[in-house]
Amino acid sequence: MHYFERLKVKDALMSTVGQEDVIILGWVRTKRVSKNIAFIEVNDGSTLSNLQLVMEPDNFPVLDEINTGTSIKVVGDLVSSQGGKQAWEVVVKKLEVVGDCPTDYPLQKKRHSMEFLREIAHLRPRTNTYGVLNRFRSKLAYAVHQFYQERGFYYIHTPIITASDCEGAGEMFRITTFDLDKVPMIDGHVDFSQDFFGQETSLTVSGQLEAELLATAIGDVYTFSPTFRAENSNTSRHVAEFWMIEPEMAFCDLEENMKVIEAFLKYLCQYALDNCQEEMEFFNKWVDQSHTRIQTMENIVKSEFGIVSYTEAIKILEKADRKFDFSVEWGIDLQSEHERYLTEDHFKRPMMVIDYPKDIKAFYMRMNEDGKTVRAVDVLVPQVGEIVGGSQREERLDVLIERMKELNMTTEEIEWYLDIRRWGSVPHSGFGMGFERMLMYMSGISNIRDVIPFPRTPGNAKF
């Protein structure tokens, strides 16, 4: 097949000199045939742009079999193009069909709606938009690793299967090997002691608790792994399976944690500006309706994030010159409309809200001196909302146990989590960033189902 010998379209287009007898392997995007000359544009996924092929139709009767979508193998000479829109093109010497493509191919030579493409998610990677997105996603995943590796963090693997039901981050998907038609029962309840693990187990909703164990051993760690939430959420920013990045740092307080968050977000934006120009220009031109995506990324890199305490945020909202559907008072959970007002209207930039009331945050967050608020931080960005949630963890064993009692939580199944507070406990902090939400923000793509190749949502696990 000449896999190793072929020239990728990306490399052909970046060539500095002409080359004889190059091999191109790819899919036809469009064909233009006239009596004396014919053009094919071929794309192999290596880059957004197509490579133009030129030939005399009389010498290539196989042209009749070539449609949009056909996969082809080409041998020809790479020469500078006589046409205006591209520097290089290939004068074809040999052309063969690898796989034909009947004309009922769903991807037409025209723009399609994101909604339609979502229904054919197995084919949409072949479109310009999803080619750009999937290459961007790969590059950003690499940038995530690069950021942490450069700073001496260790990449850790936390379990996908978990037995802790107290992670508290949402509904969980149960896993079992039971024959669901005859589940063993005891005293009217499912007898999980007969199940594979001898207890009830689920897919993880967060690697944080385990990450804390590793952080209190090897210092600075991060996870980057799939996460599962069984919430019946039907919104443009929720999926049941998504990828989350969760750093955890020993000997680190909330203020230091926030510096890592800000540096991380800025790093990803700077990385995209430096290394993903083609993708960012595409998003700016075709995806972001206000055409300000590049400018937004540049602003993030330049400007300081806003920091406001929950209590101050409430005051700002109370003074706001506009009505909210949900009334504002200290102690409420901030609603979407409140978060949007803060980040989009009041501060007009990414915002960190800190020190939330303990009652609306998780049990493991460190109690402040006031006894009412905890060392939590949510990062809000325009258009997407919450993109990062983090906190300083409660490292004082007695305080943590007291808090769990308040919440009627049993400590039995989570003794292992308490143990790191028993022996050599240290202040530590961390956060979780939704990878897809970050991709949404950076690309301007407004539905999370369009930044992951195969989205899982209530009622839909196709492909």
Added chain:
RNA sequence: UCCCCGAUAGCUCAGUCGGUAGAGCAACUGACUGUUAAUCAGUGGGUCGCAGGUUCAAGUCCUGCUCGGGGAGCCA
């Protein structure tokens, strides 16, 4: 799960007061051209989401269901 909106050709949509179906793009055929989302001319293409109901007559009105979109809650 709740609220709102929608479902008509392959895609995006129009369809008036209820009277038996339209456009653009795509596809196909032909012509022409170093073209480039080519251009020009022509052709084919419909169980109007599904199931009921009202009516002489339903794409159009009513009910239920399914699916999709926007918003809310939950959160990353």
